[in-house]
Each structure stands twice: as C-alpha cells, then as structure tokens.
C-alpha cells in the first residue's frame with residue numbers, strides 16, 4: 588500500500604488551457620479518498636496524471652516516498668477502473684482478468700490461482716468461463732474491478748465506475764466497493780460527480796471546482812462546516828438555500844436580516860454562545876440554510892415565534908420518507924428567492940400549496956458567509 592501526495596500540481600493541455608490550477612493533497616496510506624465536483628472541473632485529468640496516462644505540467648506527484656512524475660504507468664503500482672470498462676470481447680472473464688498477469692510473465696498456475704482468489708472476493712467465480720457479451724452491466728463492472736485487483740496495486744483509481752449502472756445496482760455496488768476497500772485495506776481514489784456517492788463512500792472528500800480543490804475533509808466536516816458557498820451548495824440534497832443577509836449585534840442578541848426581504852422580521856440569536864466576534868458579524872453578506880434544518884409553524888402562531896420568515900407554499904413533493912416544500916417569501920413574485928424545506932413525511936398532510944406559514948431555522952443551522960462566499964461561522 589502507499590500514500591499519494593500531490594504537490595502544487597498543474598496541467599495545461601496543448602490548447603493552452605490550464606485545467607488543473609495548483610492542487611495540493613495528501614491521500615493517506617489505506618485511505619478511501621473521493622474526488623467530487625461538477626462535470627469538467629478536472630477530476631479525470633487529475634486521475635489520469637496520477638495513473639501516468641497524462642503528463643504533469645508542473646508540480647510533484649509522489650506515490651509512497653517515490654517521485655512518480657516520470658515513472659512509466661506500468662511501474663507506478665496503480666490500477667485504474669474507468670466508467671467505460673472496455674473488456675476484451677473475444678476473451679473469457681478469466682482471460683480478461685488474467686491478461687495483465689500473463690503479460691507480466693506469470694505461469695498459468697499462478698494466474699489461475701490469483702484470478703480464482705479475486706473472483707471469490709467479487710463473487711464472480713461462476714462467470715469465469717463466460718464472454719463479456721453474456722454478462723449484465725453490473726457483472727461486467729465487477730470483472731473490470733477484478734482486472735484491477737489481480738494486479739495487486741498499491742493504489743486503486745476509480746473514475747466514475749458506476750455511472751453506467753442503473754440506480755439500484757449503483758447502490759449495491761457502492762456498498763460492495765466500500766466493503767472491498769475494508770477487505771483489501773488498499774489506498775483508493777474514487778471520482779464521482781454524485782454527492783451521495785461521495786458522502787457515503789469517502790473517508791475524506793476533496794471537492795473540486797474549476798481546476799482547484801475548494802475543501803478537503805470528512806463527509807460530516809464538509810456537511811457541517813462547508814468552507815464556502817460552493818461546497819455548501821454542492822454537498823447536500825436538495826441543495827442549501829442561500830440568501831443575501833446582514834447581521835447586527837445588540838446587547839444580548841445577534842439579529843440577522845435577509846437583505847432582499849425587508850418585510851421579514853430579523854432572526855434573533857443569543858449573543859452568549861455565538862462563536863463569531865463583532866468584526867466577523869460585520870462581514871456577513873450571505874446566509875445559507877439546509878432544507879432539512881428548517882421547520883414550519885402556522886402563520887397564526889407567529890406571535891409566539893420570534894423572527895419566523897413569512898412564506899407561501901408553492902409546491903409540495905412527497906418522497907415517501909419525507910416531504911419537500913417549495914415556498915417563496917410572502918409578497919414576492921413566483922420566481923423570486925425560492926426556499927426549499929425538507930420535513931418528515933408525518934408532517935406532509937399539515938401543509939398544502941398556497942398556505943401562508945412561518946419558517947424557522949434550527950439553532951446553529953444558519954451558515955454565514957462573507958461577500959466572497961467564504962465561511963464565517965454559524966448562528
């Protein structure tokens with residue numbers, strides 16, 4: 588096993604466009620690291636550089652202690668599994684899996700033993716004599732993963748390996764890959780654009796955006812303390828609501844106003860226990876709140892409720908285990924500042940489209956950001 592160290596890595600393609608713009612990251616030995624980010628942000632480019640399929644324009648790549656920038660792909664000790672898992676159609680599963688060992692000059696008996704062992708791990712022993720065309724999508728993906736495992740690499744690179752599978756199979760393979768990681772104890776880097784996959788699989792997640800890493804952390808760190816509005820809105824589904832805001836400090840309370848909603852009373856929080864100082868509060872420009880951190884009270888209860896935001900419900904979406912309310916601030920046009928709430932399903936029948944209600948954020952659930960979108964803290 589080995590760590591992977593990226594030090595000021597940059598990549599400019601021949602057309603002169605810089606797509607990786609200085610990436611620093613330490614993937615620990617045995618870690619499951621997820622690269623997540625929108626399409627085109629440079630995830631595959633980064634993986635291909637680690638694998639040696641693409642030159643590194645600047646910076647240092649280390650696999651273990653060894654500087655790997657100029658090490659040929661076959662000597663890096665890495666194995667990569669792609670979204671399109673191109674198996675050789677004329678070869679059986681066993682031959683596909685054993686191909687690299689054959690090239691490496693292992694004996695027939697050694698190859699059979701190694702392929703057999705890996706087939707058992709992946710539960711595909713009964714498929715070894717089949718050709719790829721006689722396999723389902725999920726089985727083919729398993730063979731592609733098996734082909735990587737037989738090489739006994741120090742580092743596994745997975746580039747969106749589940750994207751071609753249907754939803755239920757993705758969930759199943761997701762769990763299997765997590766188990767496989769535990770079983771092999773290998774270093775794995777896994778690329779996805781799906782934040783649910785990232786949250787569920789990663790020991791840590793690196794959030795990519797336009798060729799840089801916005802934040803690295805455990806799934807819960809990213810969810811609870813997103814470093815900026817990009818991470819805040821990328822991680823979590825439905826995404827975090829984000830609104831213009833300003834804070835002012837009283838004797839005993841902090842008041843948070845929504846700048847585009849002057850009719851909404853400020854949300855008041857006790858000053859005691861507020862981790863932000865006056866200078867930080869003065870820089871507040873935006874507030875983010877997750878749909879699942881909001882709750883609803885009837886408009887008639889509003890007297891009892893300090894600072895509830897007045898909204899009108901536009902649409903309700905029942906998800907079975909929960910319900911989404913799409914609302915907008917009272918007195919605003921249909922398209923203006925929509926607010927999304929996620930409530931337990933048991934509350935679904937309480938609220939209907941066109942209801943006027945008040946919305947409250949749980950204590951600590953108001954994420955505050957400055958004018959550049961950087962995190963200041965929470966209220």
Ligand SMILES: Nc1ncnc2c1ncn2[C@@H]1O[C@H](COP(=O)(O)OP(=O)(O)O)[C@@H](O)[C@H]1O
Nearest residue numbers: 600601602606625626627628629630631632633
């Ligand atoms: N061979 C290439 N030549 C020029 N530009 C490329 C090449 N490969 C990828 N790109 C560009 O680099 C950017 C990042 O691509 P990629 O790493 O594939 O992103 P992701 O995997 O995150 O979707 C994109 O804008 C893409 O168009």
Ligand SMILES: [Mg+2]
Nearest residue numbers: 630631632746
């Ligand atoms: Mg990609």
